[in-house]
Amino acid sequence: xxxxxxxxxxxxxxxxxxxxxxxxxxxxxxxxxxxxxxxxxxxxxxxxxxxxxxxxxxxxxxxxxxxxxxxxxxxxxxxxxxxxxxxxxxxxxxxxxxxxxxxxxxxxxxxxxxxxxxxxxxxxxxxxxxxxxxxxxxxxxxxxxxxxxxxxxxxxxxxxxxxxxxxxxxxxxxxxxxxxxxxxxxxxxxxxxxxxxxxxxxxxxxxxxxxxxxxxxxxxxxxxxxxxxxxxxxxxxxxxxxxxxxxxxxxxxxxxxxxxxxxxxxxxxxxxxxxxxxxxxxxxxxxxxxxxxxxxxxxxxxxxxxxxxxxxxxxxxxxxxxxxxxxxxxxxxxxxxxxxxxxxxxxxxxxxxxxxxxxxxxxxxxxxxxxxxxxxxxxxxxxxxxxxxxxxxxxxxxxxxxxxxxxxxxxxxxxxxxx
Numbered sequence: 001x002x003x004x005x006x007x008x009x010x011x012x013x014x015x016x017x018x019x020x021x022x023x024x025x026x027x028x029x030x031x032x033x034x035x036x037x038x039x040x041x042x043x044x045x046x047x048x049x050x051x052x053x054x055x056x057x058x059x060x061x062x063x064x065x066x067x068x069x070x071x072x073x074x075x076x077x078x079x080x081x082x083x084x085x086x087x088x089x090x091x092x093x094x095x096x097x098x099x100x101x102x103x104x105x106x107x108x109x110x111x112x113x114x115x116x117x118x119x120x121x122x123x124x125x126x127x128x129x130x131x132x133x134x135x136x137x138x139x140x141x142x143x144x145x146x147x148x149x150x151x152x153x154x155x156x157x158x159x160x161x162x163x164x165x166x167x168x169x170x171x172x173x174x175x176x177x178x179x180x181x182x183x184x185x186x187x188x189x190x191x192x193x194x195x196x197x198x199x200x201x202x203x204x205x206x207x208x209x210x211x212x213x214x215x216x217x218x219x220x221x222x223x224x225x226x227x228x229x230x231x232x233x234x235x236x237x238x239x240x241x242x243x244x245x246x247x248x249x250x251x252x253x254x255x256x257x258x259x260x261x262x263x264x265x266x267x268x269x270x271x272x273x274x275x276x277x278x279x280x281x282x283x284x285x286x287x288x289x290x291x292x293x294x295x296x297x298x299x300x301x302x303x304x305x306x307x308x309x310x311x312x313x314x315x316x317x318x319x320x321x322x323x324x325x326x327x328x329x330x331x332x333x334x335x336x337x338x339x340x341x342x343x344x345x346x347x348x349x350x351x352x353x354x355x356x357x358x359x360x361x362x363x364x365x366x367x368x369x370x371x372x373x374x375x376x377x378x379x380x381x382x383x384x385x386x387x388x389x390x391x392x393x394x395x396x397x398x399x400x401x402x403x404x405x406x407x408x409x410x411x412x413x414x415x416x417x418x419x
Contacts, residue, residue, distance in 0.1 A: 020314060020382040021133045060113055061120075063151045067091055069120060070147075075127045075138075081146065082224025085163045085190070088151040090224050093120075095127045098141040101232040102388060104381055105146045105225060105239050108194040108346070110153020110160070112242035114362060114370065118377025119147050119240060125382065133386060140389040144232065149221050150193055160190030161221055171209075180205025180344070194239070195342065196222040197349030204344060229350065236307055236356030238384060239346045240377055243361035245411045246284040248333050252406025260406065261338060286376060287337035287361045287407050288312055291351025294341065303356035305398035307384055308336075311360065312404055314383035315376060332376065335407040337361055358384075 061069060070078045070093040080089045106115035123145050126137055137143070148154060152162035160166070160183065168187040171179035182195035196219040198204040206214050217223050229237055252260060288311060290304035315332050337359055343349060350357040362376055387393040 020379055020386055021131055061116060063088060063148070063154065066116065066148055073124050073127050076123065081228045082220060084150070084152045085161050085220050086152045090146060090149065090151070090221065092144055092146050092228065093123055094142060094144045095123060096138040096142040098139055100140060100388070101142050101144060101234045102385065103144045103229050103232065103234040103237040105149050105237065107147065107154065108149045108239065109241060110150040111157050114242060114373050115240040115377055116147040118374040119145055119381055121374060122378040122381035126385065133390065137385050137389040141385060143385055146225060149225055153190065158190065159192065160184050161193055161219065163190045164188045166190050178205065179209040191219045193219055193221045194346055195344045197226055197346045198344050199349060199352045230353065234355055235388070236303060236358070237350045238307070238358045238360060238381065241359065241361045243287060243363055245364055247408040247411055248281040248284050248335055249406040249408030250281055252408065254336055254402045257338065281408065282333040283411070284335050284363050284407055285332045286315065286334045286363055288334060289337035289339045289347060289359045290401065291348045291357050292339070292341055293343050293348040293352060296348065296351035297354050300351050300354045300356060302398040304351060304358055305401045306393050306396040307356050307358045309396050309400045310387045310393055311358070311380045311383050315379050334404065336401065336404045338407055
């Protein structure tokens with residue numbers, strides 16, 4: 001596939017911006033939806049082509065296309081911030097001239113797709129749209145995007161980076177560790193990048209266990225991201241991932257979280273089921289979470305919660321202009337993510353640095369088509385930058401996150417594409 005056929009990201013940028021920014025647009029008419037298209041003729045500064053059939057295919061931007069596309073967006077600066085373990089560049093794209101820096105990263109896990117395309121769609125909108133609200137974003141903020149943190153894992157189609165010196169996983173689970181080896185189950189595959197964002201490497205479990213063997217962080221992708229975010233002194237960082245398929249549990253409250261993790265909560269399994277039981281709830285479209293490590297400063301934790309609720313509120317709001325319903329019959333339904341306190345996870349590691357920090361997990365398969373999922377990512381990204389620029393973020397009550405329903409049991413739908 002050539003880069004010319006990827007103009008869909010430009011169109012999607014305008015499409016995704018419609019619902020998030022329409023309420024504050026000045027001199028910009030939102031034409032709504034017509035014949036499968038969304039956005040007015042000037043929504044993309046002259047380029048309003050939009051092909052939903054193409055968007056639904058399984059094409060992904062390869063690493064070269066990713067660079068070319070970023071460099072093709074006007075008003076965006078593209079910088080190499082480091083290299084992967086195999087020497088592939090890590091690209092950052094930035095837009096805006098504001099004094100407040102914010103950061104978005106995606107695809108720390110190489111086999112979690114869609115997020116790069118969704119975040120670039122949002123970036124394109126911020127770069128090209130000419131509305132009062134978007135101009136405010138560009139004037140107030142400088143928005144930085146690293147759309148693919150794990151280019152080696154993307155090529156290998158694996159969760160981990162590619163490091164033939166990496167050991168096998170040992171002494172750890174996803175919520176904590178005793179010796180800090182987060183890697184593939186077999187040796188010589190690679191490290192899980194999203195477990196190596198410690199603010200101080202000497203505090204890490206891996207260093208504490210093997211100070212002579214690992215005197216420095218062995219994961220160059222994590223080092224590059226951490227160094228860049230610290231140099232920028234970012235106000236906040238959002239980390240986009242992809243999760244499996246789950247059911248919304250409206251009865252699961254955040255205050256019950258530890259009991260849930262300990263297996264003390266959950267539906268009673270009986271067979272046969274009660275014929276009057278209506279069954280489980282809606283399908284989760286995405287899950288969000290904030291840093292919960294006990295040492296995260298309160299102001300950083302509250303900012304993180306404000307971001308989480310702002311994104312949640314935007315992507316679960318139904319309206320005639322909500323792009324998340326284009327071509328689909330289901331409504332977005334987000335939950336909180338049942339994550340842990342481990343300090344090396346990006347969500348906690350950046351919170352420990354005093355930054356706002358959010359994990360966003362878009363769901364697989366059951367969301368429907370590819371277009372829907374890409375737009376879901378773009379909408380969440382745009383909601384965060386808009387609220388930061390217009391000041392509405394600071395008005396959000398952090399405690400509102402406790403109203404977000406819990407993520408329930410896992411489901412599998414036969415025949416759905418896992419992308």
